[in-house]
Amino acid sequence: MTAGAAPPRLALRGISKRYGSLIADDRIDLKVAAGEIHALLGENGAGKSTLMKVVYGVTQPDEGSIEWEGRAVAIRSPAQARRLGIGMVFQHFSLFETLTVAENISLALDEHLRPVALAARINEVSQRYGLPIDPQRLIHGMSVGERQRVEIVRCLLQSPRLLIMDEPTSVLTPQAVRALFETLRRLAAEGVSILYISHKLEEIRELCDVATVLRNGRVSGTAIPREQTNASLARMMVGGDLKDCKLQPRDPGPIQLELTNLSLGSEDPFGTVLRKINLRVRSGEIVGIAGVSGNGQKELLAAISGERLCAQHGAVRLCGQDAARLNPARRRRLGLRFVPEERLGRGAVPGMHLADNCVLTGATAGLVRHGLVCSRAARAFARATIAEFAVKCDGELAAAESLSGGNLQKFIVGREIRLVPTVMLVARPTWGLDVGASLMIRQALIDLRDAGAAVLVISEELDELFAICDRLAVLARGRMSATTPTAELAPETLGVWMTGEFTAAAPAAGVDHAAV
Amino acid sequence: MNIEVWVTIAASAVGAATPLMFAALGELVTERAGVLNLGVEGMMLVGAMSGFAVGVASGSLLLGYLAAAGAGVLIALLFAVLTLSLQANQVATGLALTLFGVGFSAFAGRGFVGIPIQRLPPLRVPLLTELPVIGPLLFHYDPLVYLSIALCALIAWTLRRTRVGLRLRAVGEAPAIAYALGEPATRIRYLAVLFGGAMSGIAGAYLSTSLTPMWVEGMTAGRGWIALALVVFGTWKPWRVLGGAYLFGTVTVLQLYAQGLGVHVPSEFLSMLPYAATIVVLVVICRDPKTILLNQPAWLGRSFHPGY
């Protein structure tokens, strides 16, 4: 981009931030010009979120300086950041569920507008940038795409000169991503600078003018995305070449997990109702279920794991047996293993050490005998898991909360795999993890499949699903599409299905190809 | 059944409901900001003792009430510092506050047991108070009764229609988000807790200077806990809390008039009524988990530390 006489809108010089002994950001330099769409690229854990917290005033840097439009500033709070003209759309949306759209927006504005004037301004911005929302609706019950639109409108009403978007497309369908990019281009044309944080190389190459790449807390380079390839950008992100996992085709064996006309209401008043779900997973294959969260994934996972029981007999069959009325412990005894989406607090107890955390799901596998915990066996099991899955920790007596996200996930996945599942259920296996841990876990799942287990993966990351699954289906609004072999499927088709337009899978055997 | 007896019962019920109102409304504001303060019983006792002591020593009930509010604020400040700044567990700290309040009020108030005090005279509205039935039923209460109803209206309106109320509700829902939006989340939580403390103090003072004008250690006898239950029973809405308070006021006074009404049950069982009623109303409200899910402030009882 031409650097005219005008100073950059935002300039970070030498920003460093430490959390205890962990260096999150190390002398980072960043310059964003006016009207520029600037990508901040890096894998999970590279330091992007921390840097944004500094820019947005949520936390203070330990070293370094910030310049805004040529003047040195100290951004001590989000309110001050907003007064300067910095707006942020968060990755995990920061909306109040029990308040209306208008109330949410009103809280973010410094000026106090009367309800009528506020609604008028909301509608004006919403129409101008193609972001349809209804000011009187409660946030609870809105879809993910709608919530993001509210977030963006909220930012735009403050006339920001720098808009920070934190991983905005991780929860969007391909069509919604297109619409978002339109909006962002329009804003950039009007002179608004956009700082676009992501690890999605395709999107960055399509949308962004400049990219700054972070690796391990440092700037590993800047580039013009359009002049790069995915591979070259990935090399800057990771420092080496990305190894891909390869799926060898296999003949699948007998059906190990079968859902027949599974219907289930939700316990959450704003949850999704599952309707007539049909699915078959066989030994020796990985089936993936794509879908943006909020479409019934939580309910489906609970129905399969046994945390919610089904009234209809035969709705869930595990290893040939009717499991609909069995609780999680009984299903584990049949051979089901489950890696949940939340790690700390659900997959593992934070305050307990790793050996004790093995007893959590290993009770049925010999770690509990005659009502007593076998601590020696638990410690041995933990040690073996740590060794086999290269978990970085202070030994088997380290507290689960002392492990990093990637290592904890490796431990949990490793624990479940080592408990020899016949059916393996995994939710969001590599969410939020760095590339190294992600690759290892994906390979572990493929190895498990090669060893004959039936694996079901539920995830939002289409790249991941395309990489490791034999067959794919979509869960949208509580209904499931039929499964299709991955090789025969294009991401665009999946995108269409994710909006709910598909023919649902039928219970009769033999119908395995989707009729779109 | 003599109508005059019914009117007397109703009037007593109103009086008995008033301390519950103040305490419950104060706690409602605290809880709407996301803070669970189980120390209401302790704060009421401290307020009762201070209000009585200052009222007797100075001869002015107004000073007594101010002192009670102030004492409530001070002791609530202790709770606030521990839970909001030092991140202590809210349930445990609230219990500690109760135990401490019980002990401290007994200790500091020991010189005031058995001393008489002049209670607040009831209002006399010319003409209206003289009306038969309606007069004593509506226009013959001391000023605090009317103040408590006005307070209820004020809180209801503030929460729903003002920006102050909106900011409070936002903090009670998700203080981290409110903070990221620029709200002084911790300061709002502090103010809500201190307001609750002041109200509990006034509630206690009403008990010791107007309702049963005397000081005895432990005189609240669980009213603070009933006030806490009223907030749940009222699903965190002020007018429902008012309804609950009057219901409990009625249950409380029934035991005094039971014999007059021809009910021959041992007095201890009648005394159990308010406590048993508390259990019953809680069961009724909590039975459907959706009720709590939809009404309880999302961050109630959880800690918040800016920057993390």
Next chain:
Amino acid sequence: MLPFDRGPWPLRLERRSKPSAAMRMASSPLAALAMLATGLLVFGILGKDPAAAFKVFFIEPVSSIYGVGELLLKATPLMLCALGLAVCYRANVWNIGAEGQLTVGAISGGGIGLFYGAALGSWAPPVMLAAGVLGGMAWAAIPALLRSRFHTSEIFVSLMLVYIGQLLLSYLVHGPWRDPAGQNFPQSQPLVDSALLPPLLDGARVNAGFIIALVLAAVSWWFGTATAAGYRMRVGGLAPAAASYAGISERLNIWLALMISGGAAGLAGVCEVAGPIGMLQPVVSPGYGFAAIIVAFLGRLHPLGVVLASLLMSALYLGGESAQMELQLPASVSGLFQGALLFFLLAAELFIGYRLRRVRSSSP
């Protein structure tokens, strides 16, 4: 709000990467010391010589066999209740009504002793103790049922039942169970000798209840560390989502927690009646059930800690009585100290998770 994060203070509150094990051990003794220091200050304010007051409060009560016996005697109900509460709180079930469960245990155990004491002969004490445990469990079953079936908070239910239980006892000793030969005093007939727990030592009142409490401490330690049920309760208390994931029944945990703590409190109640009190009277406990809450926290919910903490709390009770007699200090001074102790403990807990750091003012 206290500007520990920014501003002119040279100190900053920073979250530790790992909770400090050292502070975990030290927080209780530190809190006790802080309370002691405050106590001496209070004595000074009240116009008493702090050193002399300290001697009267802490030294004199335990300077004889009888005194040590009293220390152990008062520690018994505290220990019994607190051991049960520790198990309960670790499962994240907040039983506040130990005082009520204690009272009902006194009623059921004492009732058996009153009416069947003579007939049971030497079987009386074990049957009474069993009845006391069952009585406490029955009283705790109410919050258990209401929480597991109707999602009602056990905090309120157990607490309301304290008042109801005390009123029930009052009714009984004023009415149907009043000693006809007792000159209209609200108390029952004294229990016959066979129904009383004999003292362990000559010249002291401490009885077998203390031994039972120590045994219970050992059993509780074994339960928590070695058994699967104890493990399940721990998980349920630390991470309910993980418990659900593991297929651990929340309902079972709630019942177990309340039955254990209710039974322990009921046992404490019957030990009081069959021990130092020897009859039923309107008040069978000077707030042991509530003090036990503090003891449980002070002992960090660990059986060994609870044993030590109950001795400390018992010393506070004794000291209060001694101070009342010799220094004309009000009885309520112990209640004051107990509450203050809990406050100090909660404040000290902060340093387990956070540390104070010096900050160089280098940020712009």
